[in-house]
Amino acid sequence: MLRGFECEHELYAREILRKKGLKSTAQRLAVVHVLHTSEKSLSVGEIHDGVKKILGTTGLATIYRTLEMFEDLGIVKRLHFPDGGYGYTFSQGEHVHHMICLACRGVFDFPECPIKSLDYTSAESQGFYVEDHSIQLFGQCGKCREQAVC
Amino acid sequence: MLRGFECEHELYAREILRKKGLKSTAQRLAVVHVLHTSEKSLSVGEIHDGVKKILGTTGLATIYRTLEMFEDLGIVKRLHFPDGGYGYTFSQGEHVHHMICLACRGVFDFPECPIKSLDYTSAESQGFYVEDHSIQLFGQCGKCREQAVC
DNA sequence: AATTAAATGAGAATATTTTTCAACTAAACT
DNA sequence: AGTTTAGTTGAAAAATATTCTCATTTAATT
Numbered sequence: 422m423l424r425g426f427e428c429e430h431e432l433y434a435r436e437i438l439r440k441k442g443l444k445s446t447a448q449r450l451a452v453v454h455v456l457h458t459s460e461k462s463l464s465v466g467e468i469h470d471g472v473k474k475i476l477g478t479t480g481l482a483t484i485y486r487t488l489e490m491f492e493d494l495g496i497v498k499r500l501h502f503p504d505g506g507y508g509y510t511f512s513q514g515e516h517v518h519h520m521i522c523l524a525c526r527g528v529f530d531f532p533e534c535p536i537k538s539l540d541y542t543s544a545e546s547q548g549f550y551v552e553d554h555s556i557q558l559f560g561q562c563g564k565c566r567e568q569a570v571c
Numbered sequence: 572m573l574r575g576f577e578c579e580h581e582l583y584a585r586e587i588l589r590k591k592g593l594k595s596t597a598q599r600l601a602v603v604h605v606l607h608t609s610e611k612s613l614s615v616g617e618i619h620d621g622v623k624k625i626l627g628t629t630g631l632a633t634i635y636r637t638l639e640m641f642e643d644l645g646i647v648k649r650l651h652f653p654d655g656g657y658g659y660t661f662s663q664g665e666h667v668h669h670m671i672c673l674a675c676r677g678v679f680d681f682p683e684c685p686i687k688s689l690d691y692t693s694a695e696s697q698g699f700y701v702e703d704h705s706i707q708l709f710g711q712c713g714k715c716r717e718q719a720v721c
Numbered sequence: 722a723a724t725t726a727a728a729t730g731a732g733a734a735t736a737t738t739t740t741t742c743a744a745c746t747a748a749a750c751t
Numbered sequence: 752a753g754t755t756t757a758g759t760t761g762a763a764a765a766a767t768a769t770t771c772t773c774a775t776t777t778a779a780t781t
Contacts, residue, residue, distance in 0.1 A: 439748095442748095442757090442758085443758075443759095444746080444747050444748070444757090444758060444759065445747075445748095446746080446747070446758090446759065446760080447746095448759085448760075449759095465737085465738090478761080479760090479761085480760060480761040480762065481737095481738090481761095482738085482739075482740085482760080482761070482762085483759080483760060483761075485737095485738065485739075486739095486759085486760090499655070501651040501657075503703070505649070507651075520694055520697075520699045520701070522699070523702070529697060529699060531693065531694060532693045533693055535685045535686060536685060536706075541708070543681065543682045543683055544670055544681060544708055544710075547670075547679060547713065548712065548713025548714075548716065549670050549672070549679060549708070549710055549711070549712050549713060550710045550711045550716055551670070551708045551709070551710040552673070552709055552710040552711070553653070553708075553709045553710070554706065554707060554708045554709065555705075555706070555707045555709070556686075556704065556705070556706050557704060557705045558691070558694055558699070558701045558703075558704045559701070559702055559703045559704065559705070560694075560699055560700045560701040560702040560703070561699070561700045561702070562698065562699050563697065563698025563699060564698075566698065566700055589779095592726090592727090592779095593727075593728090594726090594727060594728065594777080594778050594779070595778075595779095596727090596728065596729080596777075596778070597777095598728085598729075599728095615768085615769090616768095628730080629729090629730085630729060630730040630731065630732095631730095631768095631769090632729080632730075632731085632732095632769085632770075632771080633728080633729055633730075635768095635769065635770075636728085636729090636770095
């Protein structure tokens with residue numbers, strides 16, 4: 422298959438796919454490439470466009486299939502925005518929380534997990550068993566603040 | 572217009588609508604009723620069904636329009652689940668975080684906001700201006716744990 | 722009761738996502 | 752390097768989900 426833009430991120434994805442007996446197709450690696458070279462999160466359509474730029478024609482269904490699979494594998498993360506939209510960002514499966522710029526949809530890692538220091542006592546006192554949590558900060562990134570008119 | 576199930580939640584919604592010069596229609600109050608009497612979050616279709624049970628025929632477009640408006644007004648909150656679905660829960664505009672049961676989609680308030688005690692220093696050191704944040708705990712509620720087979 | 726601006730319903734129009742299936746291809750095995 | 756095989760893809764159709772249009776209705780005000 423077509424190579425040429427092989428980097429650590431693509432090798433990382435190849436490895437995960439290989440372990441699961443899944444194929445490292447040009448389409449899948451192109452999705453990895455498009456996502457990890459983007460500083461902002463991307464919609465399904467934007468990912469499709471990016472992949473088409475690399476491979477020429479590519480079916481939209483393949484993009485949907487790939488993203489769903491990648492999310493299960495922890496290769497991408499789906500983020501929901503307050504306006505109801507959503508996008509994908511590359512992920513290496515780590516426990517990371519994000520700061521999301523509402524202006525450019527840029528995604529930045531939030532270095533600390535405040536829940537780590539916190540315990541789940543108040544949840545558990547209500548009989549709730551916590552399996553996972555998600556934290557997101559919304560606002561404006563440095564670049565967008567500079568460009569802002571106000 | 573049709574009354575009969577007027578309670579504090581409906582009066583609360585009426586007041587917000589009135590202040591904005593919007594009408595308290597039977598459809599809107601029925602959405603409030605359906606949502607606040609449900610212990611779990613509801614999909615658009617479930618809300619539509621619930622409203623139809625109260626009012627008879629009701630257009631789906633009205634449900635969509637109402638939910639969008641209610642979200643802007645802080646009367647409902649849209650929650651996204653790890654499986655990609657989403658649902659709505661009644662809200663009174665307060666800063667509350669939720670514990671979401673993955674089994675029944677029940678929504679419970681998480682009493683403390685860990686971000687309150689935390690500061691945004693690490694975000695701000697990256698030049699990011701934080702406007703809002705969202706925290707969600709996912710897991711299993713007490714009721715679903717009891718019913719679980721394992 | 723009359724007025725008016727806002728809201729609704731029904732269905733058409735869009736948009737989004739999933740499914741189907743024949744053709745294709747990466748990976749493993751000669 | 753060629754064969755085999757199971758997994759994948761593309762294209763189009765199908766299924767879902769969401770938004771829009773506009774004539775009719777209604778809540779709120781006078």
